[in-house]
Amino acid sequence: MSTINTSSVNSATSNAQSQVQQAAQSIISGSTGNSSMDVATLVSALVNAKTAGQTAALKAKQTSDTTILSAYGALSSALSALQAAIKNLSDGTTLSTFAATASGKGIDPKAGAGAVAGSYTIDVTQIAASQSLSSAAFGATTQLGTGKLTISLGGKSMDVAIDSTNNTLSGIAAAINKAANNPGVTATIVTGTGGAHLVLRSAVSGAANTINVVASNVQNDAGLSSLGVTSTPGANGAASSIVSSDTNKAWHQSEGAQDALLSIGGIEARSASNAVTDAIAGVTLNVSSASVGNPQTLTVAPDTTAQNTAITNFANLYNTVVTTVNKLSSYDKSSKSAGALLGDSTLMTIKNALASIVGGGVGKGTSVVSLAHIGITLKGDPADGTLVVNNTALSAALSNNPARVAALFNSTDGIGAKLNKSITEFTRTGGIIDTRNSALNADLKSVTTQQNTLADYATQLTKQYQSQFTALNKLMATMNNNSAYLTALFGGSKSAGALATNK
Structure with a gap:
């Protein structure tokens, strides 16, 4: 159980007392005429003396609560990583891969x-292959006429309007590519020795996904009507064949649509x-x-390799949880330093619950199987609590006795299922970790409120003392001046004075 560090409180109190003693000397010096009081230092010392102990105690409490919250954060992170690792082990997914x-x-x-x-x-x-068609050659800037191209692929089609702004091959290709209802046909221009060719490709493979082009309402025809082509799927998934609308300007099928x-x-x-x-x-x-x-x-x-990896990863992440718990609950005799959760009952509950699951078996009577049966044992030092994986033994168990491994990690009461259920209870909203965190956050909120109240009190006290000691300083200054005048007039223990010498 974490406690507030009292040494910081004692140190703050001792320092405040020292400042008060120095301030008191200031008053004595001022009252004996040696100097005026250092009001600022005096006020600061007195206010600090009034508040130092409580300020230090609140700061220590704040530090303690924050440290414990951070510790629970580290623990929750380790538990979440372990839970993620055992998900497919707890539901049987990994062992059925x-x-x-x-x-x-x-x-x-x-x-x-x-x-x-x-x-x-x-x-x-x-x-399987995707159909690819290339048109006859045309001039790159030749205007082919106006009208409409209806392009279909695998039963879906789109209409592309061709007008004076896009009736070149490049314009037609751009219009096809940007069409909102394009069924999956891409268009490019390939320029060869004979001129420019419009190349149409299907985005999907398969014998049924053939490309068809129909030109209609053609005006000022200079080649637009020749862009019509009919594709026929091959029998039983074989490559498609084509028929061009203009045999003098025929399309070429560079690759047919076909099935695997x-x-x-x-x-x-x-x-x-x-x-x-x-x-x-x-x-x-x-x-x-x-x-x-x-x-x-x-x-x-x-897939014994994937299964081995998953089980080994589970063991490693369980060890991370154990290492985290051990660090948080440790005590170093030489340095007298303690872990943030030393003696914490919540931490001990979690540690014991997980250790009981991992160290226990699954099944009843002679059918009980444990981690030791698949080559995973506890480290030699009982206080350590981490697992050691014998990879050779684990691989042999996965290959030679998969039923035993499956029983150990069954989705009903297997080790993975039990750990998953236990971790869920620990980390859920309203669980023991959340309850502790809520209490700590409430305590931190209370500490902040008390700090603000104490700061307001210190401010009020500072104003009060400032006023009082400023007035006292003026009074002592007046008294010191009067004392000096009287001494000069009547004399003192070592002088005769002006009246005594008739000066």
Whole structure:
């Protein structure tokens, strides 16, 4: 339990007493005619003597509360990091993850939710492609006429108005690209030896996503009508074909729209995208041209590497919590310095609860499994409380006895689930940490109020003493002047005076 440092209070009080003694000497000196009083110093010393002890006590309390709040902040941060690390362990997500690998080139598989262990022969015969068309050559600045171009892609279309302001190839390309309802067609100009070509590309792959262009209401035709083209999807996902509206100024298909074609264990499959997501449950097959004609084996197996990493990360972050707790509750005999939460009951409750979960087992009777069964043990020093991971033993447990690991981290009463529930209780609004923080913040608010009240009192006292001792100083100055006059007139112990010598 944290206490206010009384040494600072005692030091402030002692210093105030010393200042009062110096101020008292000022009064004595002034009253004996040696000098006038140092009113400012006297007032400051007296006010400080009245308030120093309480000022120091409030400051010490403020420092103590702030230090404890900071300590709870560090603890909450460590607990939150641990909770984030165990999320996928506590709900079973991590231990149900799979990894997919391909034996050859051109297939980059990714296993996700719903994947199951298995082995598959994959044979890719064609990858998906986006259609790309290039028009016949025209002069770069030739005005092709006016009218309308209706451009469609995969069942969606847009109308592009062509007038005298945009009826060159570059103007048409710009109008296509900036159209608000563009279905996914991009236009560029490529200039070759024969002139400029309008190039249209589909933003999406797949046999069904073909580009069609219809020119209508053409006036002053100088080539606009020849920009019409009809695309036909290939059968069974094969590459598309085209027919130009003007065979003398025909379009060229540089790449056809086509699906990815593959077989999985002899079962034919198609995909409009090269990210094949619906062929094997829970697995995405990312295929490229290197996979074509390169049959290979796909293996889906539990991702023990990711599982090992997740469990090791859990142990490391649990150790961060334990290290934080140990630091906050430590005491150094040589320096006599204590942690901010030494003896704090809230901290001890959290420490004991977490240690009980991590040190305990899951299950009943002979089926009880603990962290030690998968190669995670407590450090040799019982007072330390941190975990040590035997990576070889953990890897062996994940590979050879995954059911035991799954039981240890089951989503009902597994270690991850218990820790998650416990940490939630500690850190939630209204939980024990929040309750302590609320009390500390309320105390800090009270301290600030008391400091403001004390400051107002000091200001009032300063004015009062300033007035009183200024008047006293004037009185003593008058008395000293009168004393000097009388001594000069009547004489003193060492002088005869003016009257005695008839001067």
